[in-house]
Amino acid sequence: MTVTTRAPEGGAAQASGFGNHWRERLEMLLGFGRSSGADLVEVFLERTDQLSVLAEQDTITSVSPAFGVGAGIRVFRGSHDGFVSTNDLTQAGLQAALEQALGMLGLEPIARPGDAFSGLETLRDHALSKADWLQRCPELHEATGRLLDGTARLERHGRHLQVRRGSYSRNWQEVLVAASDGTFARDIRLHQSLGLNVLAADGDHRASLGRRYGTSDRPDDLREWDAEASALDVCQSVGTMLYADYVEAGQMPAVLANRFGGVIFHEACGHLLETTQLERGTTPFAEMVGQPIAHESLTAIDEGLTGGAFGSMSIDDEGMEPQRTVLIENGILRRFLSDRAGEQRTGHPRTGSGRRQSHSFAAASRMRNTFIAAGPHSPEALIASIDRGLYCKSMGGGSVGPTGQFNFAVEEGFLIENGTLTKPVKGATLIGEAKEVMPRISMCANDLELAAGFCGSVSGSIFVTVGQPHVKVDSITVGGR
Amino acid sequence: MSSANTLDAANLRDRLERLASGHGISRWDLGASCSSDTSVQVDRGEAKQMKAAQRSAITVRVWNGDDLVGISSTSDLSDQGLARALSVARDASAFGNADDTPAFSPLATAPLQELDQPLHEPQNILRLLETLKEAERQLLSRHRSIGTVPYNGLAQRSSERIYLNSNGACRQQLQTTASLYLYARAEEAGRKPRSAGAVRLAYGATELDITGCIDEAAERTISHLDYAPIQTGHYTCVFSPEAFLDLIGAFSSLFNARAVLDGVSLSNRESLGQSLACPFFNLHDNGLHPGNIGASSFDGEGTPTQRLALVEGGVLKNFLHSEATARRFGVAPTGHAGMGAKVSVGPDYFEIGPTGSGGPELAGQSGLDHLKHQGPLVLIDSLSALHAGVKASQGSFSLPFDGWLINRGERVSIEAATVAGDIRTVLKALIGFEGPAKVTPDGVCPYVWVDGLSITGEA
Structure with missing residues (x-):
């Protein structure tokens, strides 16, 4: 079973991903912005795929996947700028956002002839070697298993633990940045983090404590997590602080x-x-x-x-x-x-x-x-x-x-x-x-x-x-x- | 509200029913929202940033054949986006928690109280800019030491939210809101910079109390120019309405059934009916209060928002509930749920005040007036870093604050200090309330006097 939220074939804008096939659309937008009087126009496109999982005691209590798309368009004129964001990545949606940003700076959105924009540079594609990162991340049954192993180790090593929590989050992001100075670059980022939190209570004494671990760009991060060392660290610390x-x-x-x-x-x-x-x-x-x-x-x-x-x-x-x-x-x-x-x-x-x-x-x-x-x-x-x-x-x-x-x-x-x-x-x-x-x-x-x-x-x-x-x-x- | 950024509840329901049926899903619910925002910031007479955003989002929950719940969220409201959201939620439902499965709220179709929330057309962003420039100019002119207003913003929002479920519930709410904040920085030669600010909310930019915001930001900033360190020790403290509401909000797990069930609240099931505070202390949660700009008429599960007694006469009366927690406690949902595989619970808008008028039993000590007090007395105007300095599950707090030391009728700003204590002790050490309750963006509360709190200063 997996809830890796991969895009379906033939879906909407987000299904196609970003890359060189966006060049023409982006150049049209950037050229339009420049010819309307902007000093610089920048477009930031984003696709995300996120997953968060919570384990409490010995039960998975929350699995929350999310995915989305969006764009941020920024227009500079002198030292001023206008910024518009939208979830609408259609050409009409992006054009409307650009025109709104131009209007913020008092610029009339009109395509005038001229050579104010000479096109995007060759795509600097940092994502090429990262295309399979999302697929290489642990599937949900593996992620939940690792978390439950962590909370079980807390139980094994801790004393007076009233609450044991393990949390995992995975944030995958694909970005494409294009600007009228020629900037054209793509990347895929992957951030994963793990947390262990406990609440200890003994009579009137209470202590809560947690540790969070995180890495970027390492699909195997959760697999390589040393749950035993983490649980020992947390339990030792909360045991010390309980009577402080x-x-x-x-x-x-x-x-x-x-x-x-x-x-x-x-x-x-x-x-x-x-x-x-x-x-x-x-x-x-x-x-x-x-x-x-x-x-x-x-x-x-x-x-x-x-x-x-x-x-x-x-x-x-x-x-x-x-x-x-x-x-x-x-x-x-x-x-x-x-x-x-x-x-x-x-x-x-x-x-x-x-x-x-x-x-x-x-x-x-x-x-x-x-x-x-x-x-x-x-x-x-x-x-x-x-x-x-x-x-x-x-x-x-x-x-x-x-x-x-x-x-x-x-x-x-x-x-x-x-x-x-x-x-x-x-x-x-x-x-x-x-x-x-x-x-x-x-x-x-x-x-x-x-x-x-x-x-x-x-x-x-x-x-x-x-x-x-x-x-x-x-x-x-x-x-x- | 821009017609390009609205939700069509009937259309959304039709599409979801069709798509859910295609996925073999018969039981589902959905929360959807969309909004259009514009905002401006300025810096010494110039535009610093102008922003606009069109946002849309849905969260869908599905119940599988084993009655387990899965959830997913997306910003993609196309058919493809909805289909994918349903598919992902169905897959996630295999990991639903059999011990704590949410259900539809029994009140998801109950009548809603109509809110008086006028809808305003958005102003042109360049008009907002001019308004904020003028507000900044006026604030800068109030005192020679006010050199900048480093944090400022004027924003407006048009939003819509929907709750639908496969049993026919359909909730929809349209809103417009606007906000203004001005946070000034003042510095006098040879002295440290000082800062303070003010916030105003309204249903539209034209309704904002801009003059009041400027006056308050100026008065508060200027009042901190003459500062001195405070000696570390224990002091009688007076919390401003805003500061006390912040403190109670940081410990709202005391009243939260979800936190009680999770074992992270200082309260437990047996706490209901027990004394929590002084007998003259009342606390209600009332999301419907007219001062609650942007109030929701229903929660994430479609349950109507309501006024709920949490503490009356110092005694804990009720907890805030979602559908699932209410079922566990054998009561009705209270309209405080979010939406999720594990549904969160949270307060809306606190009303704090005396149990009644009259003697100290019902109202605490009478005639309190911090301006006339001979002191020493610490007036806590605002608390900082609540995310870092509050241990809600332990009851303890240690928080930086802005405020004044009042001694023999004189008021001197405190240079830098923290206030520390235990919320249970604070609630038992209340001396009384001062003056009428103030309506703030976070709730309604008078000044609150507390005996013997620990203050750490740099003297």
């Missing part, structure tokens, strides 16, 4: 563990290095390229190239191949992440970072795989350097506000007393401002690891990787009881 006391609030030094600890950099600093924030005037780093913004021990990178990482891609959502972008080098700000509009409005060159959740969002400069580079220290050395502080073994979610103030929850924490980890603590929230905290990241360990996550911002929720080695923050505000 609430953390005492205050200012203190902290060590943030590797992998998902990188969310602090993502939230506190990464967002402020997107040209989207420059355009809004909401980053304190606007005029600081070439100047120190962090401790000299800190180097930070954003890239879209690491094989299998959640934020990797062959092209961004504006058809550009991604780069490895050094954001901060030994504390000095080097680059901003930029998309097409960001380059136009701020002058920062594009970095292959134009990303969007789907066709219904205009692309914006967004992070991909973002991490702090490894340093020279051992993780133990960071902990040993603190008399009294907080060790954040795993982080929950977080956010950054329009003034650069960030916050994020500590899911699993321990007190550091006299250079060693002592009792577990819960209920901690780290708050601060990037400009103040970045210079306080004084030590980086040698154990860089990455973790998959989702980032919600101006162009929707996208797949990203955060990462870091263990890092020490000399002083940070810890909210608690």
Whole structure:
């Protein structure tokens, strides 16, 4: 049995897929837009096929397949742009969307003679080697079996578990990007993620905890998942946190563990290095390229190239191949992440970072795989350097506000007393401002690891990787009881 | 509503019946929606982004021969799209949960309450742009320190939703809505930037209270310019209506039958009839409240929306239900269901207030006025990061907030702080309500006084 939602033969627009056979239609649209007075026209076509499965205790409780098509058309004139999205991929539907976008900029949709558009370049087809990815993903009976195996292992290894959940999601996406500067590129993306979540309860003590794992472009990801290691990890952590006391609030030094600890950099600093924030005037780093913004021990990178990482891609959502972008080098700000509009409005060159959740969002400069580079220290050395502080073994979610103030929850924490980890603590929230905290990241360990996550911002929720080695923050505000 | 983007319920039913029959499917239901949106954003007098979207989507559920349910969703409303959706849903039904199978709501054909929701023609997007530019200009002119309005938007939507099932249920609702948000950023020399904002909703762009939105955004932003750090400690706190509604919303699993059955709620079956809060605390869910702009007259299963008592006199009275959870509890569905293989349940619009007028038993402490209080008192204006700082299944929260410290009649903005506590303790530690209930986009609530919450500051 399979619910892989493959297109039927001879179906509607989505059945044919995207490729060179779209060239003529797209060139007509792009030429029409240019001759109507647009500086640049971009068309983003998308087909999706998604599946999510939920297992609770020892039962599959939800199987939710979905599929769809859509287009996003963006028209630029000067520094302004208009964007229209639609589910209607007929020529009439796309033409109507284009005319609506032109009208937003005060352009009259008239085909005038001229040579404003010289045609699309040869299709850069990154999807050719990926045509069978969807078919190679596990069929539903295999996916459900793997999830139930995971929740069974939770039962085996956990104590006082009131709820055991396993979740799997598969997002397949085919995109075709065409623009009047000649850009013509196609790609297929595959993102799969797995989650294990538990709620433990013993009398008045309760603890809930989860882990999520994710990869891109690996059809066999679910088959290769180490369910035993994941279940052991979750059960050990929730068992520790079940009887934890609430953390005492205050200012203190902290060590943030590797992998998902990188969310602090993502939230506190990464967002402020997107040209989207420059355009809004909401980053304190606007005029600081070439100047120190962090401790000299800190180097930070954003890239879209690491094989299998959640934020990797062959092209961004504006058809550009991604780069490895050094954001901060030994504390000095080097680059901003930029998309097409960001380059136009701020002058920062594009970095292959134009990303969007789907066709219904205009692309914006967004992070991909973002991490702090490894340093020279051992993780133990960071902990040993603190008399009294907080060790954040795993982080929950977080956010950054329009003034650069960030916050994020500590899911699993321990007190550091006299250079060693002592009792577990819960209920901690780290708050601060990037400009103040970045210079306080004084030590980086040698154990860089990455973790998959989702980032919600101006162009929707996208797949990203955060990462870091263990890092020490000399002083940070810890909210608690 | 654009004629090019509407749903024809009768046509959809005919096509689905024909296609379902061809697939050997006799029992099905469907939720469909379509919408046309336009929105604008501006940046210092210039258009920042202008957007429009035409969306359509359906979710179809089918029951197989073993009475198991499968589901699928698509944006493709063509015959091919519907056929594929039915086929995929039928395949998925092989993995339906035999222990918790949804059925049609017994109320899916019950009469609906008519809502007073006037339909407005959409404005031209260039008109929206000019309106927002003018609103931004006015807000920027309110104070020399307000340099930008980094988050702003004026949007309008025409939408339609349908619920159909193979037993003949047919629900349909048309709506138009509009929204305006202005979030200003102010900065004075040598001091940190501060920000605050305001939101307005209406049934059409011409009905939006733009002046009120500008006034509120300006007043709130300016009020945070004079800030100071707060000493960490325990304080009496006053929640603004918006902040308290956000807090209760984050813990709505307390009232959610789905969460109770799943074991992730702090409540259980035996909690009904038990004391949850102070005896003067009332909480209702009322999606039909006139302040609920964009209210739905029926839920994802076609059940009529209704006003439901959740807590009366501090006692837990009812849970929110879907058809399936209601069946498990032996009650009627309450109109709070989504649509899915496993149907979600959620609140619509909270009404919070005292049990009655009179003494503290029914209304809490009387005469509360945070502006005249000698303090120290923390006024919590808005909460942030609820997605990260709330552990609903544990009852705990630790949340950043914007607010003021009130001391001897003086009000000083708090630089940066978090408030932490346990929702069960909060509901038992209520001191009382202040002033009349305020109608907000998320519900109706007065100011709420709570004793002894933990505040962490940077002092």
